[in-house]
Amino acid sequence: MSESNQTPSKADETELLQLRQEIDQLDQEILNLISRRAQCALRVAEVKMKADPGQAVFYRPEREAQVLSRVMERNPGPLGNEDMARLFREIMSACLALERPLEVAYLGPEGTFTQQAAKKHFGQWVKTKPMPAIDEVFREVDAGAVQYGVVPIENSTEGVVNHTLDTFITSNIKIVGEVELRIHHHLMAGPNTNRDKITRVYSHQQSLAQCRKWLDAHMPQAERIAVNSNAEAARRVQGEWNSAAIAGEMASELYDLEIIETKIEDSPDNSTRFLIIGAQEVDTSGADKTSLVVSMRNEPGALYHLLKPFNDFGVDMTRLESRPSPSGNWTYVFFIDFVGHTRDANVQEALSAIRKTAVEVKVLGSYPKGVL
DSSP: OOGGGSOOOHHHHHHHHHHHHHHHHHHHHHHHHHHHHHHHHHHHHHHHHHHOTTTOOOOOHHHHHHHHHHHHHHOOSSSOHHHHHHHHHHHHHHHHHHHOOOEEEEESSTTOHHHHHHHHHHOTTSEEEEESSHHHHHHHHHTTSSSEEEEEEEETTTEEOHHHHHHHHHOOOEEEEEEEEEOOOEEEEOTTOOGGGOOEEEEEHHHHHHTHHHHHHHOTTSEEEEESOHHHHHHHHTTOSSEEEEEOHHHHHHTTOEEEEOOOOSOTTOEEEEEEEESSOOOOOSSEEEEEEEEEOSSTTHHHHHHHHHHHTTOOEEEEEEEEOTTOTTOEEEEEEEESOTTSHHHHHHHHHHHTTEEEEEEEEEEEOOOO
16 A cells, blocks of 8 residues: 555644644734734824825835845745745735725736736735826826836847837836736637637737747747737637637636646746836835936947946946937937946946936936845
8 A cells, every 4th residue: 555545643643633733823823913013004004194194105115125125034944035025025015005005007908917017016905007008107107196107118038118218208207116027928718719720819019929939830820910918818819719819827817718828938038027116216225226317419439428437436237228319310318227226325426427428317216126
């Protein structure tokens, strides 16, 4: 008889009973501690409202980043650091909802990866509001209709999202955080769809590009139709018998579709970075990034003069993108990400040097590096 079919001995049964009793006791302790934390969050809200009823800020990106980083540093195991941090993220999300529920705009419709990124960053207790376009997300935040917004900025396979970059040029909204999402694309269809009869595949243009090799190999005969979002693709195939959609798991659940092939993206490391945007500036967290846009004169050595201060003052630049200037005349603006906060001394020196040769320097925000 195999070991798995053996009946537990009396000693084993006694040990299991003791372990279950210990788990029950630990569960009660965890429940009590979470309740105490929630009560503390309510008192924090009372103190903030008493001090400044009209301008009280309940969500502090730098504070949350510090807490999650500390959880990962002090985690004794056996749960992994990210798993433990995600548990704490949800506890913090629930407690924050007691203080004041956050409403966050995102590039919709429901079921997009941008909504998934919003949930990952703010937790499941956040209220998400879909918007039809990236500039609408900016306007919603600027108008004060929501506290924050989430917009895509770059994909590891397809590069930057130019619409987001261009919107920053004319907007006064600040970057207050970032979140990276591992992107898994799934092929899905309605329950009555026969895979052999699929003649068209809907998805966002970038998703179709990210799954090009798989589609070439497995569905070369199917027409590829680009739509505004993966969620829109999932919605379309609900009532069609000869079509499929490429989208994420959230879309399949939302639109009641069957996933017929999982993880069909060509790159195993496919991920997208999203920015959290808001109206306020963010204090230092100890592990920060800064984004800015710089307009340079169209003259020899302009790029050299832009990059030299980063080297001179020891500022680690992590991204450089150029876009045509809205003013035209064959001039360009540069989008730059670097490590550090505008309150750091070396960053201030570098920015001061850049301003001496630049037409304009606009700081888009200093914010905590993505923890999860």
